[in-house]
Amino acid sequence: DIQMTQSPSSLSASVGDRVTITCRASQGISNYLAWFQQKPGKAPKSLIYAASSLQSGVPSKFSASGSGTDFTLTISSLQPEDFATYYCQQYNSYPLTFGGGTKVEIK
């Protein structure tokens, strides 16, 4: 199975900050990497697919990059609605696997 390791597991940031989350795969997954945002009590929401492609309707303050084993998600200017938990997920091969999540909290 491909292990997905996210870091940090949590972070505190202020409104307007630029935030970067990293995700590392235990083996190469090309660009078969997605990012999700989850708010408490809600289903995850797809933000990014194919490592860097923005889902329709997702604001451009979200950007992502990477290929192979190392990936990043960046939020350019954190807004109150962005405080949530973020997960990466590989869909290169089954079983699909998720990172452990990064909780973005208000400083």
Added chain:
Amino acid sequence: QVQLVQSGAEVKKPGASVKVSCKASGYTFTNYGISWVRQAPGQGLEWMGWISAYNGNTKYAQKVQGRVTMTTDTSTSTAYMELRSLTSDDTAVYYCAREALLGYWGQGTLVTVSS
């Protein structure tokens, strides 16, 4: 618009089974598979399996293999996930999502296993 609407919350006793449904709309059901993902209280996301809505082929996570069955009913565009021999470790919110890309998610179904 694409929608996945799941069945309501369930409370089950240890050893029982649960069957969660996921009704799809807004797209051609047989063109995409359905994945099932669960989330235990306060924990991360765990993929359980995937079913092709085209031909019923399945892939299951090793952790639930032997206890889970995923099916579809193409006449109603509905996917089902049945989990048997429930234990307290199966208490979680269960989500369906479209394909392996998980671009669209259901609202989640809370399954509580308690004696």
